[in-house]
Amino acid sequence: MADLSKDELLDMYYDMVLIRRFEEKSEELYQQGKIGGFLHLYIGQEATGVGAIRALRPEDHFFTAYRDHGVAIARGIDIKGLMAEMLGKSTGVSKGKGGSMHLASREHNFWGGYAIVGGHLPLAAGVALRARYNNEDFGVLCMMGDGATNIGYFHESLNLSAVWDLPVVWLVENNQYGMGTAVERASGVTEIVKKAAAYGMKEGPRADGMDVLATYDAVKEAMEYARRTGPVLMEALTYRFVGHSMGDPERYRTKDEVREYQEGDPIGKFGASLTAKRKAKKDELVALDKKAAEEVEAAVRFAEESPEPTYEDLFRDIYV
Amino acid sequence: MATPAITTTATKRMTIREALSQALREELNRDDRVFLMGEEIGVWGGTYAVTRGFFDEFGERRVRDTPIAEMVIAGAAAGAAMAGLRPIAEIMTINFAFLALDAIVNHAAKVHYMFGGQFSCPLVVRTTTGGGRQLGATHSHSPEIIFAHFPGLYVCCPATASDAYGLLKTAIRNDNPVLFVEHSTLYQKRDEVPADDPDYTLPVGKSNILREGKHVTLVSFSKGVHICLEAAEKLAQEGIEAEVVDLRWLRPLDTDLLIESFKKTNRMVVVEEGHALFGVGAEVAAQVTEKAFDWMDAPIKRVTTIDAPLPYAREIEQMALPDANKVIAAVKEIL
Numbered sequence: 322m323a324d325l326s327k328d329e330l331l332d333m334y335y336d337m338v339l340i341r342r343f344e345e346k347s348e349e350l351y352q353q354g355k356i357g358g359f360l361h362l363y364i365g366q367e368a369t370g371v372g373a374i375r376a377l378r379p380e381d382h383f384f385t386a387y388r389d390h391g392v393a394i395a396r397g398i399d400i401k402g403l404m405a406e407m408l409g410k411s412t413g414v415s416k417g418k419g420g421s422m423h424l425a426s427r428e429h430n431f432w433g434g435y436a437i438v439g440g441h442l443p444l445a446a447g448v449a450l451r452a453r454y455n456n457e458d459f460g461v462l463c464m465m466g467d468g469a470t471n472i473g474y475f476h477e478s479l480n481l482s483a484v485w486d487l488p489v490v491w492l493v494e495n496n497q498y499g500m501g502t503a504v505e506r507a508s509g510v511t512e513i514v515k516k517a518a519a520y521g522m523k524e525g526p527r528a529d530g531m532d533v534l535a536t537y538d539a540v541k542e543a544m545e546y547a548r549r550t551g552p553v554l555m556e557a558l559t560y561r562f563v564g565h566s567m568g569d570p571e572r573y574r575t576k577d578e579v580r581e582y583q584e585g586d587p588i589g590k591f592g593a594s595l596t597a598k599r600k601a602k603k604d605e606l607v608a609l610d611k612k613a614a615e616e617v618e619a620a621v622r623f624a625e626e627s628p629e630p631t632y633e634d635l636f637r638d639i640y641v
Numbered sequence: 642m643a644t645p646a647i648t649t650t651a652t653k654r655m656t657i658r659e660a661l662s663q664a665l666r667e668e669l670n671r672d673d674r675v676f677l678m679g680e681e682i683g684v685w686g687g688t689y690a691v692t693r694g695f696f697d698e699f700g701e702r703r704v705r706d707t708p709i710a711e712m713v714i715a716g717a718a719a720g721a722a723m724a725g726l727r728p729i730a731e732i733m734t735i736n737f738a739f740l741a742l743d744a745i746v747n748h749a750a751k752v753h754y755m756f757g758g759q760f761s762c763p764l765v766v767r768t769t770t771g772g773g774r775q776l777g778a779t780h781s782h783s784p785e786i787i788f789a790h791f792p793g794l795y796v797c798c799p800a801t802a803s804d805a806y807g808l809l810k811t812a813i814r815n816d817n818p819v820l821f822v823e824h825s826t827l828y829q830k831r832d833e834v835p836a837d838d839p840d841y842t843l844p845v846g847k848s849n850i851l852r853e854g855k856h857v858t859l860v861s862f863s864k865g866v867h868i869c870l871e872a873a874e875k876l877a878q879e880g881i882e883a884e885v886v887d888l889r890w891l892r893p894l895d896t897d898l899l900i901e902s903f904k905k906t907n908r909m910v911v912v913e914e915g916h917a918l919f920g921v922g923a924e925v926a927a928q929v930t931e932k933a934f935d936w937m938d939a940p941i942k943r944v945t946t947i948d949a950p951l952p953y954a955r956e957i958e959q960m961a962l963p964d965a966n967k968v969i970a971a972v973k974e975i976l
């Protein structure tokens with residue numbers, strides 16, 4: 322069981338709530354036309370993101386796909402810069418050039434969200450190569466969706482990481498669908514961790530991605546193995562409560578199915594266990610909820626008041 | 642004349658293969674962050690023998706054989722570059738770089754911009770291009786222009802040994818991703834290479850006048866440069882003075898030098914081993930037309946590979962490719 326103080330646990334709870342509020346607000350802003358492009362929400366998957374990112378050391382690095390708000394928040398990146406990026410402002414983490422799908426923060430060793438399915442996997446292998454090349458003690462967490470495990474990048478990147486013993490944890494956030502295609506309709510192997518065998522790679526656990534502490538423990542252990550020995554393929558079994566992106570008609574699943582998962586809401590569950598087992602008071606949690614909502618409001622204010630990028634910015638940062 | 646003065650006194654006659662090897666060896670010795678990765682570059686010694694002996698000399702940390710996996714060769718090299726190393730990824734031939742297109746175009750060329758300048762990608766992808774070796778349709782492409790389409794990437798196509806030497810060093814020391822395209826039939830070409838200046842580099846995006854002339858400008862890069870030089874030599878015997886411009890880089894494209902030359906000759910033929918449609922000739926002709934229309938005495942002509950896949954049979958393959966006679970014919974059409 323995770324060796325975490327009550328304060329740390331409350332911090333994790335706060336992050337999960339902050340993600341939820343941030344995502345709800347983003348949805349609202351999208352509907353108002355203030356956020357454009359594609360918007361992929363993390364609602365339902367908060368335990369996976371917070372558990373996994375909290376398991377990292379500061380010197381570790383991480384990558385994810387386009388569903389990237391949650392992990393950015395979990396790493397402690399100021400949500401002002403994240404929200405400004407969503408609104409396409411020059412104060413955004415990527416100066417308004419990246420948008421929702423391309424958040425990143427170099428100082429947090431967050432190499433970004435990537436919108437080409439599987440495209441970030443080889444990049445993660447490359448960053449991990451530096452650890453071996455320079456004998457540095459860090460690992461790389463590379464998160465991806467279940468759908469990404471069927472693309473060529475997955476095969477090539479996992480294989481290379483095994484051949485070169487790279488310190489990568491390949492963490493599949495298995496939310497059971499890639500857009501509208503269920504895992505069993507897209508993958509010959511439905512227990513995705515079994516794909517590790519093809520590479521002679523350590524098969525990691527299928528962690529309960531709706532349980533923040535279970536995910537935390539599993540990722541922490543996998544990262545330790547990766548830093549010391551080599552790559553691990555693991556899963557976090559999770560579920561997204563909302564559509565793939567905005568405007569998803571959700572014809573591929575039933576309302577009952579969604580409702581069933583919502584009953585096991587990872588935030589509610591974690592909150593209840595904190596009050597039951599860690600002597601957290603209801604009031605404390607309510608206060609955190611309120612604080613999160615305020616932090617999101619402040620971030621939106623900051624983003625709305627921030628300047629737009631200019632015509633000159635179009636030509637900035639094409640080349641070094 | 643646009644050629645940067647060679648500051649060295651001593652030169653050594655060597656092949657393009659030797660010049661590339663020497664540049665790589667010196668850069669590996671200069672900077673521990675520089676390393677090589679690719680298929681058959683180590684134990685085998687490189688399929689074009691550019692890295693022969695490197696595996697023993699530098700060891701497997703610096704000279705990394707990879708699986709046959711172009712997506713991850715380009716992608717992992719891009720990641721390593723983002724993390725601060727200086728990888729030189731070798732894609733055995735440019736025909737296989739189609740598999741690496743996403744990693745190169747969507748990531749290597751975009752991460753700097755897309756994340757607001759937070760990351761850079763000082764990556765070199767070395768590869769070899771060109772037809773004429775009876776390898777059939779899949780192994781005879783000259784598609785470097787495809788890569789040159791995208792802002793964020795540089796595309797460099799040396800034609801001579803001294804350029805191969807200087808430009809490869811330029812590419813390695815530059816902080817941007819560079820696709821470095823060698824020509825598979827030029828590795829044995831020889832010329833004088835600076836011999837006592839390990840810091841010899843050439844500027845990014847500067848082309849070079851290899852032969853001066855006043856009647857027509859022949860524009861090319863890579864192997865086409867040698868075709869143009871041969872044509873210019875023959876034309877000279879008939880009293881036609883052709884200027885030969887070696888682009889060296891497809892991106893950035895040195896439009897200034899082209900315009901300057903065109904204003905002098907008022908006529909131009911562009912020679913390339915790619916197909917004509919949307920090619921280098923199309924781009925050069927458009928830019929010259931836009932910027933120097935008043936100096937134009939004749940339509941700009943193109944000599945390219947014909948609009949068909951390349952076949953195996955030797956004679957018809959040669960018919961499909963550009964050569965000096967086709968260049969001479971094109972010149973005579975517009976004189």
Ligand SMILES: Cc1ncc(C[n+]2csc(CCOP(=O)(O)OP(=O)(O)O)c2C)c(N)n1
Nearest residue numbers: 388436437438466467468469496498499500
């Ligand atoms: C190479 C590529 N093909 C297709 C798409 C379109 N696309 C975007 S997300 C997605 C589904 C990916 O599902 P999964 O990896 O399970 O991630 P999730 O959205 O469930 O988090 C698809 C097909 C893409 N972005 N990139």
Ligand SMILES: [Mg+2]
Nearest residue numbers: 466467498499
């Ligand atoms: Mg999925």
